[in-house]
Amino acid sequence: MIEILTTPLFLDLLGINILLGVSWYIPASCGQFSFGHCGLIGIAAYLSGALTTLFGLPFPIAIFVGIGVSGVTGALFSAIGLKSKDIYAAIMTLALAQIAVVAFKAIPATGGIMGFLVTPKVTPSIVWTGVALCLLFTWRLERSRLGRTFEAIKTSNIVSSTLGLNTTYYKILAFGIGGGMAGLAGVFYAHCISWIEPQTFTIWLTVMSFTFALVGGWETMWGAVAGAMFLTLLLEAFRFANIWRNLIYGLLIMIVLGFRPSGLITRENVRGAGKLFSRIMTFRRKKSGRNSIPTR
Amino acid sequence: MLIQIINGIMLGSLYGLIALGYSLVLGILRIFNMVHAEVFMGGAVLGWIVMTKCQLPFVLVLPVVLVGGAILGLMTEFFCVRRSIAVGSHFVPIATTIGFGLVLTTIVSNWAGAHPLPISVPFQYTQVHFGSASIPVTNVIVFFTSFLIMGILAYFLKRTELGLSTRAVGENPEVSQLLGINTTRVIQLTFMISSMIGTLSGILFGLMTGAAHPYMGEHVALKGICLVIIGGMGSMPGAVIAGILGGIAEVLTSVYWSVKYADATLWLIMFLILLFRPLGLMGKAEELQRLQ
Amino acid sequence: MKLDWRKLLLIAILGVLISSMCVVSAIAQQKTEAVPFKIGIVTSISGPGYGYGQRAVVGIRYRIEEEINKAGGINGHPVQLITYDTAMRPDQTAMLIERAATVDKVFAVLGPNASSDVAAGFPTASRLNIPAIALGGTLRGICEKSAPWCFASMMSDDFSMEPLALLMEQYKTKNIVVMTDSKYNYAVSQGEWGYKIAQRRGVKVTHDKGKLDVETGWPDFTPQVSQIKAMRPDIICAILYPRDLALLAISLKRGGIDAKQVPCFGSLMVLTEMIVAGGEAAEGWYGSSDFDIENPDPVQKAWQKKLTDYGKSISNDPAIYTVSTNTACGYDAAAFLSEAMRVAKITPSTPLEEARAKIRDELPKIKMKTYSSNEFHFGVGGRYEKNRLVKPIYLLQVKGGKLVSVGQVTE
Numbered sequence: 001m002i003e004i005l006t007t008p009l010f011l012d013l014l015g016i017n018i019l020l021g022v023s024w025y026i027p028a029s030c031g032q033f034s035f036g037h038c039g040l041i042g043i044a045a046y047l048s049g050a051l052t053t054l055f056g057l058p059f060p061i062a063i064f065v066g067i068g069v070s071g072v073t074g075a076l077f078s079a080i081g082l083k084s085k086d087i088y089a090a091i092m093t094l095a096l097a098q099i100a101v102v103a104f105k106a107i108p109a110t111g112g113i114m115g116f117l118v119t120p121k122v123t124p125s126i127v128w129t130g131v132a133l134c135l136l137f138t139w140r141l142e143r144s145r146l147g148r149t150f151e152a153i154k155t156s157n158i159v160s161s162t163l164g165l166n167t168t169y170y171k172i173l174a175f176g177i178g179g180g181m182a183g184l185a186g187v188f189y190a191h192c193i194s195w196i197e198p199q200t201f202t203i204w205l206t207v208m209s210f211t212f213a214l215v216g217g218w219e220t221m222w223g224a225v226a227g228a229m230f231l232t233l234l235l236e237a238f239r240f241a242n243i244w245r246n247l248i249y250g251l252l253i254m255i256v257l258g259f260r261p262s263g264l265i266t267r268e269n270v271r272g273a274g275k276l277f278s279r280i281m282t283f284r285r286k287k288s289g290r291n292s293i294p295t296r
Numbered sequence: 297m298l299i300q301i302i303n304g305i306m307l308g309s310l311y312g313l314i315a316l317g318y319s320l321v322l323g324i325l326r327i328f329n330m331v332h333a334e335v336f337m338g339g340a341v342l343g344w345i346v347m348t349k350c351q352l353p354f355v356l357v358l359p360v361v362l363v364g365g366a367i368l369g370l371m372t373e374f375f376c377v378r379r380s381i382a383v384g385s386h387f388v389p390i391a392t393t394i395g396f397g398l399v400l401t402t403i404v405s406n407w408a409g410a411h412p413l414p415i416s417v418p419f420q421y422t423q424v425h426f427g428s429a430s431i432p433v434t435n436v437i438v439f440f441t442s443f444l445i446m447g448i449l450a451y452f453l454k455r456t457e458l459g460l461s462t463r464a465v466g467e468n469p470e471v472s473q474l475l476g477i478n479t480t481r482v483i484q485l486t487f488m489i490s491s492m493i494g495t496l497s498g499i500l501f502g503l504m505t506g507a508a509h510p511y512m513g514e515h516v517a518l519k520g521i522c523l524v525i526i527g528g529m530g531s532m533p534g535a536v537i538a539g540i541l542g543g544i545a546e547v548l549t550s551v552y553w554s555v556k557y558a559d560a561t562l563w564l565i566m567f568l569i570l571l572f573r574p575l576g577l578m579g580k581a582e583e584l585q586r587l588q
Numbered sequence: 589m590k591l592d593w594r595k596l597l598l599i600a601i602l603g604v605l606i607s608s609m610c611v612v613s614a615i616a617q618q619k620t621e622a623v624p625f626k627i628g629i630v631t632s633i634s635g636p637g638y639g640y641g642q643r644a645v646v647g648i649r650y651r652i653e654e655e656i657n658k659a660g661g662i663n664g665h666p667v668q669l670i671t672y673d674t675a676m677r678p679d680q681t682a683m684l685i686e687r688a689a690t691v692d693k694v695f696a697v698l699g700p701n702a703s704s705d706v707a708a709g710f711p712t713a714s715r716l717n718i719p720a721i722a723l724g725g726t727l728r729g730i731c732e733k734s735a736p737w738c739f740a741s742m743m744s745d746d747f748s749m750e751p752l753a754l755l756m757e758q759y760k761t762k763n764i765v766v767m768t769d770s771k772y773n774y775a776v777s778q779g780e781w782g783y784k785i786a787q788r789r790g791v792k793v794t795h796d797k798g799k800l801d802v803e804t805g806w807p808d809f810t811p812q813v814s815q816i817k818a819m820r821p822d823i824i825c826a827i828l829y830p831r832d833l834a835l836l837a838i839s840l841k842r843g844g845i846d847a848k849q850v851p852c853f854g855s856l857m858v859l860t861e862m863i864v865a866g867g868e869a870a871e872g873w874y875g876s877s878d879f880d881i882e883n884p885d886p887v888q889k890a891w892q893k894k895l896t897d898y899g900k901s902i903s904n905d906p907a908i909y910t911v912s913t914n915t916a917c918g919y920d921a922a923a924f925l926s927e928a929m930r931v932a933k934i935t936p937s938t939p940l941e942e943a944r945a946k947i948r949d950e951l952p953k954i955k956m957k958t959y960s961s962n963e964f965h966f967g968v969g970g971r972y973e974k975n976r977l978v979k980p981i982y983l984l985q986v987k988g989g990k991l992v993s994v995g996q997v998t999e
Contacts, residue, residue: 009686033387081570088570091525094518095567102560105770115678115704117711193679195708199771200679203518207394214391237609243406243634243673250398252605253391254375260598261380261388303811409905410638412831412865414838421842429817432842435810505808506838507865509831511636515805547811555802555812556770 010236011124012192015131016185017232020205021212021224022138023181027078028210028218029147030174031154032086036077036093037209039100040070040179042201044186046110049118049196054109059120059191066187067180074179079172086157089171097203104198115197122191130188134181138221141177150174182209211249215256217263220270227264299429300551301544306435308543309442310504312536313497314516315523316446319535320490322524324466325483327377327389332520333513334397335368335491339498340508341404344413354417361495369491372396373484381483397513405510412507415499438500445496446536449489453532462486519559522566528579538577624936625667627652627925628688630699630709631723635676636804636829639861639907640701640914644723645671646899647918648698652926654898662929665936674700678708685709689718695929695943696720698921701742701914703727703774710734719947721921723914726856727777731975736948739966739975741921742913743878745774748856749781750997751876751983752825755851756789758995761822763792767812767836768827770801775827778855782825794819804829809839817843824852833857834865837873847872847986860910863986873986874994878979879916882993895919912991920977923958924951924966951975 020037027034044066051062073096081092110116141147153160153167161167190196208231216227234252238245256264314336321329342364346357376392423430453459464472465482473479502508519542527538542562550558569576629648631641649669657666670692672684681700688694697720700709706725713720714737722740725731726748731740755761764786768779779801786793800812813836816824824845826836833854837847851874854862858875866873883889892911899909928950934943952975955965967978983995 007687007691009683013683028387033390083571083574085574087529088525088574091521092567092570094521095563095570098518098563099560099567102557105556115707193682194711195678195682197678197704197708199704200677207391211391211395214388218387234605234609244402246398247402247406250395250402253395254399255601256598257380257388257392257395258375259379259594261383261385264602299814300811303808303814306810307808405634409907410634410636410831411861411907412834414834414865414867416867423842423844429814430844432810432839434842501807504810505835506842506869507831507835509865511805512807515807550802550806551811551815554770554798555806559803 008124009192012122012127012188014229014232015124015127016188016192017208017212017228018131018225019134019181019185019188020209021216021228022134022221023178023185024206024209025213025218025221025224026138026141026178026181027171027174028213029142029154030150030171031157032078032171032174033090033210034074034078034093034175034178035090035203035206036074036096036100037178037182038201038203038205039093039097040074040182041186041189041205042100042104042196042198043073044070044183045190045196045201046104046107048187049116049190050110052120052191053116053118059122063184063187067183070183070186071176071180074182075172075176078175079168082168082171086171089175093175094203097201097206101198101201104201111197115195115199118190118194118196120191121194122188127188127192130184134184135221135225142221146170146173211253214263215253217265217269219262219267220265222270223263223265230264299431300547302431303435304544304547305540306431306439306504306543307547308540309439310497310501310539311516311519311523311543312539313442313445313493313500314520315527315535315539315542316449316532317490317493317497318520318524319527319530319532320449320486320493323530323532324462324486325377325381326386327381327393328521329372329393329487329490330390330517331368331372331376331393331397331400332490332494333517334400335365335372335494335513336498336501336516337404337508337510337513338364338368338400339495340415340502340512341408341413341498341510342495343499343502344408344415344508347415347417348413357499361499362492365492365495366488368495369488370484372491373487377483377487397517401510401513408510410510412509414507415502416506417503434503434506438504441500442497445493449493450532452489458482458485519562522562526562526566526569526576528576531576531578531580534576534578624665625662625929626670626692626694627667628670628672628685628692628694628697628699630672630674630681630684630688630697630705631701632676632705633671633673635674636831637676637702639830639859640724641674641699642903642905642908643899643910643912643914644699644701644918644921646902646908647895647915647920648922649902650895650898651919651922654894656926662926663933663935667926670694672699674702674705676702676705678704681705681709682712685712685718685720686716689713689716693940694718695934695940696925696947698918698925699723700725701917703730703777704772706730706740707773710738713737717941718944719925719951721925721951723917723921726774728781729973731973732969735975736952739921739924739951739977741917741924741977743979743981744973744976745777746781746784747878747981747997748876749778749785750981751874751995752782752823752853752855753785753789754983754995754997755823755853755874756785756791759822759851761791761851763794763819763821764823764825765794765800765816765819765821766825766827767800767802768798769804769829769832770798771804772829778827782827791823794821802828802832804832806832807835809836810843812836813839813843813845816840817845822850824850825855826852827855827857830857830859830862831865833873834862834870837862837866837869841869856913858984858986858991859907859912859914860991861907863989863991864906870986871989875984875986875991877913877982877984877991877993879911879913880980880982880993880996881911881984881991920958920964923956924954924964924977927954927956 048062048066051057077096078089081089212228213224217223380388422433461477523538523542527534546558549561674681701724706722725740726745728744766782769775853874863870932946932950952966972978981997984991985994
């Protein structure tokens with residue numbers, strides 16, 4: 001098992017899954033359910049793959065283009081949906097996901113249905129650097145004013161708009177940021193798995209993203225991280241039971257979310273862990289402090 | 297051209313039934329019941345079990361399918377939805393129902409095999425003739441049965457007391473409880489009826505195509521939601537009409553353009569509707585308010 | 589933090605799950621460390637193409653376990669097969685081949701089988717310098733692109749469509765309809781060859797190219813059948829997965845087109861799954877295969893019987909134990925691989941890179957009689973693609989619920 005964990009491929013995959021979970025978590029932290037993550041991931045994957053393989057552009061450019069286009073697309077589609085109601089933004093992203101797949105199939109330059117090979121390969125260190133940066137970004141986001149605004153909107157849309165917040169703007173922003181992160185995941189996906197075809201970016205990918213985030217706990221970012229790690233490890237560990245793996249996955253989702261809808265890690269858990277951590281830290285300091293207070 | 301429109305109407309009647317199943321749960325409980333597609337598959341598989349595996353007479357299919365649907369509905373309510381409704385979350389049931397769907401698909405495909413399971417009836421090769429063209433008689437039977445089921449459901453919701461209680465809970469759960477309606481029971485009933493419609497549409501589909509297989513739900517899963525949106529969330533006649541129109545649109549696109557774009561056509565229509573008339577074809581403004 | 593019973597139960601379940609994960613994978617690891625020669629099988633054990641993968645596994649296992657291991661193994665060492673399930677997903681395939689090569693350190697990979705999996709798996713195998721023998725992978729030119737590391741034991745698309753020309757000759761056809769599955773590349777590719785053959789023989793295609801194409805999972809073929817009826821073709825050619833093909837056959841029959849009157853050709857896709865699901869409607873359908881089911885040779889018949897019995901001992905699903913082209917391809921791939929390993933005098937202690945390079949060099953040189961009176965070898969280019977097993981092609985027909993061989997394409 002340890003051997004598998006150290007394979008570059010598995011490390012890449014774990015990093016990408018964490019990105020998927022966290023990227024889904026961001027619109028969710030604003031109360032929005034994004035169905036369209038698979039489309040955003042696919043757009044970034046195809047675009048960056050085409051740029052590096054067909055046009056020979058350097059990798060960093062591909063990353064930025066991928067993030068940018070996915071972010072903008074996510075924001076755009078949700079904006080159209082948000083004109084009316086929240087739920088329609090979610091449905092709009094679903095439409096995006098379906099239309100994206102048809103678009104991928106229709107472009108002959110990137111192989112159409114057959115898919116194509118992306119030549120540059122990305123090492124786990126690059127992937128995990130990306131993951132670390134995103135986690136840092138999200139952590140700062142949660143604690144910032146913007147993060148608190150998102151939370152306010154999630155708690156009550158009506159009250160927030162009564163208080164004068166332009167809720168539509170913030171929701172579009174949340175989709176944009178989440179979309180951008182999904183784009184990063186897509187770029188990494190294309191350059192790790194090296195083979196992308198339209199069938200990969202079906203709704204199942206979105207299902208994976210939101211199961212990571214929901215099962216882990218969708219109140220905090222750590223929930224998405226924990227959920228991604230837990231479920232990816234689970235899928236790997238149960239590879240021997242290959243025809244029953246999906247059953248175990250489904251059962252796990254049902255059991256965890258059916259009886260504990262807020263997911264495994266809730267805000268109280270994180271706060272509790274934080275308190276425990278600080279208590280440990282101050283305990284040591286207190287001890288040494290007593291000895292080092294000069295007696296005069 | 298006419299024959300294709302008729303084909304579309306036949307398929308559309310089934311799509312309308314499926315959309316109705318989604319619409320019932322969506323309208324009353326504001327939940328996307330993603331396991332409906334697997335319940336649909338379950339109905340067809342039950343039909344296969346009764347007719348092909350156990351070689352029992354055709355008439356036994358109806359009670360088995362109804363009972364199966366009721367059981368699946370109750371399971372969905374208990375395992376997937378009960379706590380989430382209590383907590384007030386509308387996201388989480390999407391994930392739990394998808395999980396349940398995974399469980400059902402895996403069980404069926406591992407037990408019965410991932411290949412189609414034939415459902416044959418003695419009269420399946422006879423045709424109904426319209427002048428020069430002909431339609432298989434199974435399609436015609438499916439068409440009339442779908443409308444029969446829709447009619448029964450409409451009667452139930454409009455005229456019976458249970459139906460009225462269901463609609464009341466959909467409008468305002470708290471006040472309904474104050475008025476003495478047992479909301480838990482009503483929610484269970486809603487899921488039961490929705491699942492029964494699901495299994496019935498499944499067996500009808502199996503009859504129409506001649507086989508059931510574990511992954512047949514995938515095709516209709518998202519399409520059902522698309523059709524509900526087109527028809528207008530919370531409006532059941534809207535779901536039916538959207539279903540029929542969707543069937544016609546899909547068939548005509550597949551014939552006159554290409555099958556590749558048949559699915560995308562529905563999504564495009566939904567996209568346009570969301571842009572220009574988010575309420576949908578027959579949606580009512582109050583429904584939309586309630587969705588907040 | 590008050591711990592109520594629900595939280596405790598959840599934590600307990602999770603704890604049990606995590607510890608069972610670790611225990612089980614530790615045990616699984618120990619098992620693999622005990623046995624010598626490791627060969628990986630990467631096919632679709634689950635998913636829509638499960639029949640192809642499972643049949644090939646039956647063929648491989650029969651060759652390795654019944655014939656080789658019981659006779660002492662290769663160069664005195666037994667062979668251990670490690671199976672990986674791709675579930676018909678190309679990205680999984682790439683990952684699994686990498687895992688087989690780097691983590692489990694197998695000597696060679698048998699598989700993948702689905703053409704789209706092969707398209708993803710071969711470049712990975714080439715990159716990792718591990719020999720791979722595909723059990724399918726019918727796209728023309730795919731072995732040549734990934735030479736020298738990649739081989740295939742099944743014929744390519746153009747050959748699998750050749751029996752259509754035989755049918756055209758036999759029925760003196762003037763026009764044809766071609767329906768393919770536009771979602772998967774094997775079907776699109778075979779459809780292309782169908783159009784080429786029609787052109788070659790001067791048979792008219794009654795519709796615009798691609799007009800009738802469907803996608804995997806398309807539920808209701810009634811509109812397509814209405815279209816076909818309006819076109820009145822002499823031959824219907826449909827390349828879809830067996831499950832969709834069965835549904836099409838049923839739909840055609842309900843629409844009044846009987847496969848016993850109008851020849852229907854399904855290429856490699858007419859298999860047991862299709863017959864079981866299609867029932868009566870599958871009667872009369874034609875298919876193609878690079879394996880002769882009706883070979884009168886008694887040795888061959890005995891081999892087929894033993895293989896069927898072995899398959900029955902593994903599974904009671906007729907789609908898995910019925911001997912067909914996939915079983916034969918698995919058998920051939922395993923036979924050629926083990927022969928290459930024997931000739932190159934490889935032992936489990938040979939360094940991995942050296943062993944893999946030797947297998948790669950030996951494979952193209954082998955000429956072997958595996959199960960038929962013909963002698964097979966890997967093609968070296970030209971009409972026969974480089975690194976693909978050269979085999980005869982047979983025309984099959986569904987008669988009485990079984991596939992029988994009714995013709996052979998000769999050149």
